[in-house]
Amino acid sequence: MHIDQKKEQFSVAYLRAVASVAGFAMYEPSVDDDSIDCGLAAKEYGRVRSPRLELQLKCTHRDDFDGTDLRFPLKVKNYNDLVPDNVLVPRILAVVLVPEDIALWIQHSEPELVMRRCGYWVSLRGLPPSENEQTVTVRLPRANLLSPDALVAIMDRIGAGGLP
Numbered sequence: 001m002h003i004d005q006k007k008e009q010f011s012v013a014y015l016r017a018v019a020s021v022a023g024f025a026m027y028e029p030s031v032d033d034d035s036i037d038c039g040l041a042a043k044e045y046g047r048v049r050s051p052r053l054e055l056q057l058k059c060t061h062r063d064d065f066d067g068t069d070l071r072f073p074l075k076v077k078n079y080n081d082l083v084p085d086n087v088l089v090p091r092i093l094a095v096v097l098v099p100e101d102i103a104l105w106i107q108h109s110e111p112e113l114v115m116r117r118c119g120y121w122v123s124l125r126g127l128p129p130s131e132n133e134q135t136v137t138v139r140l141p142r143a144n145l146l147s148p149d150a151l152v153a154i155m156d157r158i159g160a161g162g163l164p
Contacts, residue, residue: 003102006102007059007060007096007098008037008057008059010059010096010098010105010115011037011057011058011059011094011096011119012028012037012038012057013115014096014115014119014146015038015055015057015094015096015119015146017115018119018146018147018148018151019040019148019151021148022148022149022151022152022155023042023152024040024041024042024151024155025040025041025042025043026038026039026040026041027039027040027041034081035056035077035078035081035082035091036054036055036056036081036091037055037056037057038054038055038057039052039053039054039055039089040052040053040054040055040151040155042155042159046155046156046158046159046160046161047159047160047161048158048159048160048161051155051158051159052089052090052158053089053090053091053092053151053154053155053158053164054089054090054091054092055091055092055093055094055121056078056081056082056091056092056093056094057094057095057096058072058074058093058094058095058096059095059096059097059098060072060095060096060097060098061097061098061099061100063097063117065142066139068141068142068143069139069140069141069142070095070097070120070139070140070141070142071137071138071139072093072095072137072138072139072140073135073136073137073138074093074135074136074137074138075134075135076130076132076133076134076135076136078093079124079129079130079135079136079138080129080130082124082125083124083125083126083127083128083129084125085125085126087125090123090125090158090163090164091123091124091125092121092122092123092124092154092164093121093122093123093124093138093140094119094120094121094146095119095120095121095140096117096118096119096146097117097118097119097120098116098117099116099117104116105117118145118146118147119145119146120140120141120142120144120145120146121140121144121145121146121150121154121164122138122139122140122141122144123163123164124138125163125164
């Protein structure tokens, strides 16, 4: 398997683990033509019945932090798919960091399974579309850890009729 495929699979496994602890079901669209890799669903949650959140997942070993933000080069197509504010289901970008050495991605023993590094998220909703040709450097705040608590807080906002 190519390293990019391994990173894709690892980011999905990371999200599945975090979402399961948060209590959300995860689904994967059969076709990714709208820059959506996964979705999360809740039932009987807040004012909005069955709120949903969709995510574009990325995985990298480059921890390019600039002060409090992770800088990530996102393809223009993905960026432009995530910025519209007229989508029914809110969308976020999630970037999972992994060690450069794949042997360090997980540590497995009888008492524990440790996934190395973590994920960050950001909403690009409402930003202007980009006219760049290749990539857009997106800034993900270091404070936006993609954790069970963060997913619950995001879904709370969506369930109350708000945005992430």
